[in-house]
Amino acid sequence: MPFEPPEVLLLGPGPSPTSVVVQRAQSLPLLGHLDPAFVPLLDQVQARLRILFGTTNALTLPIAGTGTAGMEALVANLVTRGDRVVVGVHGVFGQRFAEAVRRRAGVVVEVRADFGTALAPDAVVRAIEAGPTSLCCVVHAETSTGVLTDLAPIASAARAAGALFAVDCVTSLAGMELAFDQLGVDAAFSGTQKCLSAPPGLSPVTFSPRALAKAASNPDPVPFYFDTKLLTGYFGPDRAYHYTAPISMIYALAAALDLVFEEGLAARAARHRDAAAALRRGLAVLGLEPLVPTAYATPMLTTIRYPVGIDDRAFRGHVRNVHCIEIGGGLGSLAGKVFRVGLMGHGARLPNVLRALAAFGDALTAAGVRVDLAAALAAARTG
């Protein structure tokens, strides 16, 4: 019997739901990674990723691997043993960024904020200015908390200090407009399974000429797989063999990019904001409180506090098993205290918001909490 997945609406922190157009693209017959019919598709994918990042960086490509592989690619190329690296840590993905730098023998200066609060840009700026900083790493949209980081002041300070600026935009890419060249971002990585709504397994990355200059002069050897010089061989004009690119995933990414460009990035960003706002209106009626104020919350991911007495496993189990909706639990210090709702890419739509609110209201009812679910749905759909 071939595997038949149950129909689960993916409203967790990723993967997000994919359009049938994207699903179908993966089922097209394979081509070779050097085939003359495949190369123009890869050209187009790379060109469109540049637009999403807001960059003209030549070395912009989908790494074969998850978002974490993209993080490794940045860190491996941009960190030299002993480099002073300032890392913003206000969630699990900031912790991972710092950990990856430490494993490259970088000297990490962590700038911390409590999980769920915003990273104070001036604290990061002070840390950059407090020593000879070679790199600053920040998470743009912290998937573990749903907090958005104000990149501009950090980018300016990094540039002024002669440091490179590297950004984790796993959850923000294609869900909001990015202008990384204008800001002064030197390297960034993302994933396909969030606002791009392609399957997990590719990590779009971009390296500025300044970042590549650092990589080229890095005395520490870079793992073969992530070496920008070797990646440039295949993902540059030569199209020389580096590794066998994941053809069917690139088909899926190309189809997902078709949908992004059909919709337009401004409209897509507005759709994400609208879906998040509808969710928040409904949550308010249900008495469910978001962890993060709208002012610095990510529109694509909303983290919600459990009311006193609501058990995480029971709540998420009810939502998954009775309503067939995946949502995420809390990570790190937030485990058991919050749940996370992703309205990302193809999933960021009012019908999904209403379905999620109905499931949350029912899970509260099952736990003995009285809610006015009709009012919650009405509030969500009437902005």
Place this chain on the structure above:
Amino acid sequence: MPFEPPEVLLLGPGPSPTSVVVQRAQSLPLLGHLDPAFVPLLDQVQARLRILFGTTNALTLPIAGTGTAGMEALVANLVTRGDRVVVGVHGVFGQRFAEAVRRRAGVVVEVRADFGTALAPDAVVRAIEAGPTSLCCVVHAETSTGVLTDLAPIASAARAAGALFAVDCVTSLAGMELAFDQLGVDAAFSGTQKCLSAPPGLSPVTFSPRALAKAASNPDPVPFYFDTKLLTGYFGPDRAYHYTAPISMIYALAAALDLVFEEGLAARAARHRDAAAALRRGLAVLGLEPLVPTAYATPMLTTIRYPVGIDDRAFRGHVRNVHCIEIGGGLGSLAGKVFRVGLMGHGARLPNVLRALAAFGDALTAAGVRVDLAAALAAARTG
């Protein structure tokens, strides 16, 4: 307009053609990587990969990345700065293995053989015994030449010397029967796009308890992405988050494994041998000479010398453009001198052999060489 790939028969060194069953599996809707409906599928994939490797190693899993990512995972965990590492180099993939070890600051002792010749096991054994060897790395089926390596004597010598033994089985896995536990292989990596006939983008890897002990005591930090301790978190009994697994690729791999186990590994290995033998019978009639004698040739990949006066680009261009068949060129010192024909997984079938021979005969005719193509096809199909 959505992308529509031309129909190209993939008879190069990979990717191999996939069954429609595998293609369709990728188009199933996504599940979360921690979903209760997904975990049993992953369990089954891991159990079946163990059978293909011929191992009971608990840590046997598909890494999110290409075969090269699997190589990095082995090297990153098993090499400590200054370790003496013996690497067999008789093709491009042996060179890459050595390069990856060097980038981890291992002290590489290369045991070389000319491209196209077999690695002499006794030379490797002598190199292992010549010093305190911590690791020996060998390519089982060298995709750049089509040479198969005799692993048994090397495995015994490595074990006797207290060294770990790591094998690149990218091209052999699922195309021949492997018994890595019995041989004494401590770690191996493969790819999905060869004899498994799943799309490229995953690397099946396996680590023995001895290999994991080395990794656990490795004083050099391992990149986050490849750390066996963290991989064990998700791919072990805890199923804890490490990264978002490439769901749709794992669907495809599961479907490909269904086909492998339906057919049976012995029958599948015989099919690969039969297809290679049919190809060689036809090539002989066409006057095309394999680079590697059958005695130590890989059945899944055959490397063929160009007759004097035949131009590589023109020949492969004719085969691709007129006959819609992808074959591979020579790599490294063999560039321009040979072409490579993969009859791997779903592709290892007599109709494909006949179609390939027809294309080769026609390409020779186009180059002004007289061939008896009818006799070649007849020779191929009558064993």
